[in-house]
Amino acid sequence: MITTTNLTKKYNANQVLNIESLAIPKGQSFGLVGNNGAGKTTYFSLLLDLIQPTTGHIKNNDIQVNLSEDWKPFTASFIDESFLIGYLTAEEYFYFIGELRGQNKADVDALVATFEDFFHGEILGQKKYLRDLSKGNQKKAGIVAALIGNPEVIILDEPFANLDPTTQIKLKQIVKDLAQEQGVTVLISSHDLMHITDVCERIVVLEKGEVVKDIVTSQATLKELEAHFAGTEII
Amino acid sequence: MIKRFLDLEWKQFTRSASFGKSVALKIVMAFFALYFVAMFLIVGIAMYPLLKKVFPESDPFVMFNGFIFFWILGDLVVRFFFQKLPVMSVKPLLTLPIKRSKVVNFVLGKSALSFFNFLPLFAIVPFGITLMLKDYNVSVVLVWMLTIVLITLINNFLNFIIEGLSAKTELSFLPIILFAGSLFALNHFKIINIAEALSHGIQAISNNPLLLIVPMLILAGLYLYNFKILREKLFLDSSLKTKAEAVNASSFEWTKKFGDIAPFMQLDLKLLWRNKRPKSAVWMVFFGLLYGLFFYPNPMYQDKEFLFAFVGIFVTGIFLINFGQFIPAWDSGYYKMLMSQNIKYKQYLKSKYTLMTLSVIILFVLSIPYVYFGWKILLAHFAAAIYNIGVNTYVILLGGSFNRKKIDLSQRAAFNFQGTGAVQWIIGLPLMLLPMGIFAIFNFAFNFEIGILVLILLGVIGIIFHQKIMKFITNRYLASKYKMIDAFDQDN
Numbered sequence: 001m002i003t004t005t006n007l008t009k010k011y012n013a014n015q016v017l018n019i020e021s022l023a024i025p026k027g028q029s030f031g032l033v034g035n036n037g038a039g040k041t042t043y044f045s046l047l048l049d050l051i052q053p054t055t056g057h058i059k060n061n062d063i064q065v066n067l068s069e070d071w072k073p074f075t076a077s078f079i080d081e082s083f084l085i086g087y088l089t090a091e092e093y094f095y096f097i098g099e100l101r102g103q104n105k106a107d108v109d110a111l112v113a114t115f116e117d118f119f120h121g122e123i124l125g126q127k128k129y130l131r132d133l134s135k136g137n138q139k140k141a142g143i144v145a146a147l148i149g150n151p152e153v154i155i156l157d158e159p160f161a162n163l164d165p166t167t168q169i170k171l172k173q174i175v176k177d178l179a180q181e182q183g184v185t186v187l188i189s190s191h192d193l194m195h196i197t198d199v200c201e202r203i204v205v206l207e208k209g210e211v212v213k214d215i216v217t218s219q220a221t222l223k224e225l226e227a228h229f230a231g232t233e234i235i
Numbered sequence: 236m237i238k239r240f241l242d243l244e245w246k247q248f249t250r251s252a253s254f255g256k257s258v259a260l261k262i263v264m265a266f267f268a269l270y271f272v273a274m275f276l277i278v279g280i281a282m283y284p285l286l287k288k289v290f291p292e293s294d295p296f297v298m299f300n301g302f303i304f305f306w307i308l309g310d311l312v313v314r315f316f317f318q319k320l321p322v323m324s325v326k327p328l329l330t331l332p333i334k335r336s337k338v339v340n341f342v343l344g345k346s347a348l349s350f351f352n353f354l355p356l357f358a359i360v361p362f363g364i365t366l367m368l369k370d371y372n373v374s375v376v377l378v379w380m381l382t383i384v385l386i387t388l389i390n391n392f393l394n395f396i397i398e399g400l401s402a403k404t405e406l407s408f409l410p411i412i413l414f415a416g417s418l419f420a421l422n423h424f425k426i427i428n429i430a431e432a433l434s435h436g437i438q439a440i441s442n443n444p445l446l447l448i449v450p451m452l453i454l455a456g457l458y459l460y461n462f463k464i465l466r467e468k469l470f471l472d473s474s475l476k477t478k479a480e481a482v483n484a485s486s487f488e489w490t491k492k493f494g495d496i497a498p499f500m501q502l503d504l505k506l507l508w509r510n511k512r513p514k515s516a517v518w519m520v521f522f523g524l525l526y527g528l529f530f531y532p533n534p535m536y537q538d539k540e541f542l543f544a545f546v547g548i549f550v551t552g553i554f555l556i557n558f559g560q561f562i563p564a565w566d567s568g569y570y571k572m573l574m575s576q577n578i579k580y581k582q583y584l585k586s587k588y589t590l591m592t593l594s595v596i597i598l599f600v601l602s603i604p605y606v607y608f609g610w611k612i613l614l615a616h617f618a619a620a621i622y623n624i625g626v627n628t629y630v631i632l633l634g635g636s637f638n639r640k641k642i643d644l645s646q647r648a649a650f651n652f653q654g655t656g657a658v659q660w661i662i663g664l665p666l667m668l669l670p671m672g673i674f675a676i677f678n679f680a681f682n683f684e685i686g687i688l689v690l691i692l693l694g695v696i697g698i699i700f701h702q703k704i705m706k707f708i709t710n711r712y713l714a715s716k717y718k719m720i721d722a723f724d725q726d727n
Contacts, residue, residue: 051720072575085572086568087510096501099497101577
């Protein structure tokens with residue numbers, strides 16, 4: 001579904017990302033881990049054509065993202081709070097995203113209703129603008145908005161950060177369902193090794209912009225990752 | 236400790252992201268500052284001889300004191316718009332082991348060092364020296380100068396109280412206008428002669444230094460009151476936290492008539508109604524509509540026809556200019572999201588275009604009563620409206636593609652230069668002066684009707700080539716997409 005070829009991103013002489021090749025098949029739940037500055041958000045921004053690659057390219061469903069905009073209808077994302085429109089209520093925001101994705105109010109209502117449990121009664125019908133919600137609740141709204149319109153690719157940057165434990169557990173279930181039952185390609189980055197090994201079938205470790213590990217998740221993955229980041233790797 | 240605070244202030248100033256970027260704006264501001272210093276100096280030096288000449292039989296010192304009331308009113312109004320109490324910057328200090336009272340004292344103390352408090356000195360010192368040279372009692376003049384300094388400081392702290400009280404209201408500048416206006420009216424209609432009372436008071440203080448205690452007590456009282464409010468505010472849950480507003484739920488269903496641009500129009504309308512800064516762009520429309528009243532009733536301008544075109548552009552285009560100059564910066568907060576969404580730039584821009592065009596039509600209709608001042612004015616306004624729709628909308632959209640400044644929607648609008656770059660200054664000129672120039676040339680070379688016709692023709696050409704022009708503008712936006720995303724991502 002997503003193939004990355006010879007992708008590099010440099011700021012002046014400073015190379016922040018260098019991925020020779022990376023292919024993510026359709027329906028895979030893909031996890032990206034790495035310390036701060038490893039290039040996770042840079043990779044996602046390149047994937048969304050928010051910044052330009054220095055060399056190479058990314059193809060999303062055979063569409064090169066920096067040349068054509070045709071990947072947009074089937075790709076959804078939530079990177080950070082700047083994806084929210086602060087002066088709308090959660091419902092209005094969902095309807096707005098819905099209209100951009102060709103969904104009418106009834107479609108959006110039906111989808112959003114399935115997340116009532118996830119929202120925990122703190123998002124819908126609140127008579128509050130998004131800018132006045134807490135960080136965690138803003139995140140919940142943003143994540144659900146990314147699910148509107150049956151996208152085939154969903155990109156979530158650090159979705160677990162700022163969420164309360166109950167919501168984290170619910171989110172894990174949602175992501176698993178998306179990949180396994182609906183065949184959606186889900187890309188997630190996280191600093192929480194436990195969550196990401198729980199959710200993702202495949203985990204790639206970035207370090208200083210380069211892929212240093214590419215693991216198919218198994219029982220031993222969490223231990224392996226912990227050892228890697230603690231610097232006590234068993235070779 | 237004070238030294239530490241000052242050090243922080245200096246770093247905040249020199250290391251702010253916009254320090255290097257907006258040099259041009261800084262130069263403009265510095266120029267204004269110098270201009271005012273020069274004006275005050277001239278007033279200070281020329282005041283004595285001038286008063287002596289115009290009112291030979293009265294004492295210039297007494298005359299000057301008679302003006303002080305008006306200066307206080309003017310000073311208060313100007314301060315209200317320009318002077319801010321920098322409260323937010325102390326947020327990181329709250330958790331550090333510094334006494335709250337110390338932080339408050341620092342913020343208030345710093346405000347006393349504002350440019351506004353030094354400006355009067357440029358007038359008062361030369362005037363005082365002139366007085367001494369003209370054989371006024373030196374100690375009287377010194378006490379007088381001290382009194383004026385105290386009054387300046389009283390104004391300083393009074394302003395923060397007024398600001399604090401009016402911050403919550405919708406039209407935040409109304410209270411100060413009402414306050415200053417009613418004081419002025421009371422004085423003007425001789426209900427209470429405040430100016431004279433004040434003049435006598437200052438006179439009395441100058442002659443009897445013991446009375447200095449009065450302004451000092453007022454100052455101390457205002458300082459303590461400020462101290463009290465500010466100390467209460469220095470908690471995260473009061474002023475440092477922005478308040479949640481009640482939701483204003485209107486769905487703007489009527490925009491559905493505009494087809495595929497409807498979602499964007501709804502978004503734009505919500506943007507206008509729910510955020511302070513764009514909302515004041517809407518309020519400005521009412522002031523813009525009245526702009527013609529400055530010119531038309533005045534017989535001096537009756538035969539200056541080139542002004543009709545200028546006023547027409549302004550009256551019918553005030554919203555276009557106010558709103559349009561910050562496209563796409565209005566959406567800077569969520570620009571990344573828009574760019575990763577399934578949207579077409581064309582629809583996004585068309586929504587803005589439609590909104591501006593509608594505003595021009597509505598404003599033209601509202602400006603029809605100007606026909607009272609003559610048919611020519613109505614005709615000029617009509618031509619200006621067509622020109623606005625057919626030319627200025629495109630010019631301002633095109634200018635927007637060079638926009639690289641983020642806007643924080645929740646900030647207030649009056650004299651807020653955030654998001655203003657060189658582009659906004661440059662683009663203002665062709666918008667207003669070009670049509671006026673074109674009209675003036677044809678009006679001068681041929682006649683009024685030809686001038687009007689040329690403006691209308693230009694507008695109609697623009698409307699005919701709408702698709703082509705919009706395509707060109709859209710490409711300009713596409714070309715600068717990455718630069719805009721990057722710029723809007725940075726806080727300036």
